[in-house]
Amino acid sequence: MNGFELTQKGKLPALPLEVKCPDCKHPLQLYTYAQAKSVACDRCARVSDVQENGLVPGKKVGREKQEPLIPIGSEGRIKDILYKVVGFVVYKEQNFKYRWREYVLFNPVHGYSFLAEYDGHWTFFRFVSDFSKGAAKNTTSLYYLDREFKLYNKYRSQVMYARGEFSWQITEDNSQFVEYVAPPYMLTHSFSKVDQSWMLGEHMEPETVQETFSITSPMPYKIDVGAVEPFSDNFSYQYVTKVGGIAAILLFLIQVLLFTFHQNKVLLDQTFTVTEEAGKGTLVPVPGPTLEIGSSFLGATNLQVILRAPVTNTWFATGISLLNVKTGREYFVEVGVEFYAGFEDGERWTEGSPGTDQILSSIPHGTYQVYLQPSRETMAYGTTLPETFQLKLVQDVPIWSNFWIALLLIGAVPLVQGWRHYTFEKSRWMNSDYSPYESN
Structure with missing residues (x-):
């Protein structure tokens, strides 16, 4: 990398490079050095392009100023990789009211990753290079990691506020995004006339995010079901059905055994x-x-x-x-x-x-x-x-009534869990234009 030497694998140098905003002269810190393409001032919201001869002022993006929940410069370890928060963006979906917040994460060895928060739901994104569907934009499903990813959303984003540094020119980005979901994962395809990339997102629990970055402020309240929020890791419908089937077989064997001793x-x-x-x-x-x-x-x-x-x-x-x-x-x-x-x-x-x-x-x-x-x-x-x-x-x-009651109770658990899973998934797809569920 240009501008510094790595003293320890996976860590950035302790002292960032200091520059000044060309508009308000407020001091700015660059953690990624030559990797940065643009930097947003946290005082005047001016976005400047990073060039060899200094910062060149550009557009302002201060229409909806927000304080990041995770401060710029914070460090946290995700997937055994130590990241530093170097940027914060508030996005709005063009022509719609949906807004979300995105934190730019950087590691000098592994590069950039992103942590997005929408309605209290958190998703960690990393670039993937082992998957590509070219410019196919009308695909309704994809297969990756032995999972089927279903089309969830298509949109263009608009920057409402930014601070920190970015590896792209955020005010000039006109990319289109296509999202595919297979909870707890999401594949995001971003493409423009000159570039395209794929990112793999994975759901993160708010408690995990809070612990990872030592957040002391209250976490955003979760609204509805997240796009890749899993139904249940420990009590999923598939798990309950499997356990229920095993329990029913054991119950029948016990009943047969008791029958022989009656x-x-x-x-x-x-x-x-x-x-x-x-x-x-x-x-x-x-x-x-x-x-x-x-x-x-x-x-x-x-x-x-x-x-x-x-x-x-x-x-x-x-x-x-x-x-x-x-x-x-x-x-x-x-x-x-x-x-x-x-x-x-x-x-x-x-x-x-x-x-x-x-x-x-x-x-x-x-x-x-x-x-x-x-x-x-x-x-x-x-x-x-x-x-x-x-x-x-x-x-x-032999009393069969107890057997049938127990079997009914065992069978009721997967049925109830199946209904909960159905309503959970239906709620997930309420925010999608490609829902497989009929809308009322």
Whole structure:
């Protein structure tokens, strides 16, 4: 490089070259020395061309003066490369209101890079030399880094304010820009009648930028979704779908394993006769047998209660008490059936069923005395009151309802995340004229 010798790889000399603004005589500092093509005064906003015999005054770019969040001269390490901030520009998209800020970064070995901020979203850009599509300006998608980059924006920029030094003449630049996105990356093609270049941008979190350049001021608030802001690095839709699929397979294997260990042991399968108390219309309690309930593979067991009764246009129910003869603890459940049938408008209809079942969970092993308290509807027209009922008790049956609930919850996570991903991407493309989503 001209003008200085590198004393340490990757670092600029500590003292910059001092020059004076030809307009207001304000001292200016040049960190890039002979690399600079133009320099903007931070006092009068005059942009001067850097020539061998000094600075030649040019246009002013002070219509929207802003203080850079990252001061000129700040240093920060990005991708293991130490950069110095040497320039700051406020851009406006021609014919539109969109504005963004761009910091020019310089390293004497690796050259120039750029850090852009738009609506609180930060993107780090570097020139790339291993990709070129020539002057193809109407391409809707590109492939680079094994990714598909989709056309996002086309525009020309207008400088609203600048300070610091630049490797190009910023007031004379009439380049057109075309942006392609594949979050968290962006390919930017800039071209004019005499020159073209490609840059690769990568999303940076505001916290990372703040830490990199030791920024003490509040960071700009993020608005909407950035052009290359990733949906989620740690909880992406693809990751959740993959984990959900693995979890569903494991859940099924566990269910099959538990199914093979279930006993399905019938403890009771008996038909009981009901007796009505004289003059009261209620049914007499029925003493049941004594049962020995064992343990399951997981310890406490479940108990399936199956009830059937010959009901027609009526109902029948019975309370079932299981009394542990050793501990005195009682487990109670009431099950009932109802069945109705008839004709209406020439068609037969039915409602209910003469059979039902219910599950009692977490029954400890032990000896249990069974007590039954049946009940039925009083006599009504067109009914046949049941005189008997069948009760079946089965120990340690497989319960598929828990499996289906767990599977539903596992499946709901990718569905919810998929919807969030869809709305996130749709919001990203709201600022693009090339959105793949239908606009309302």
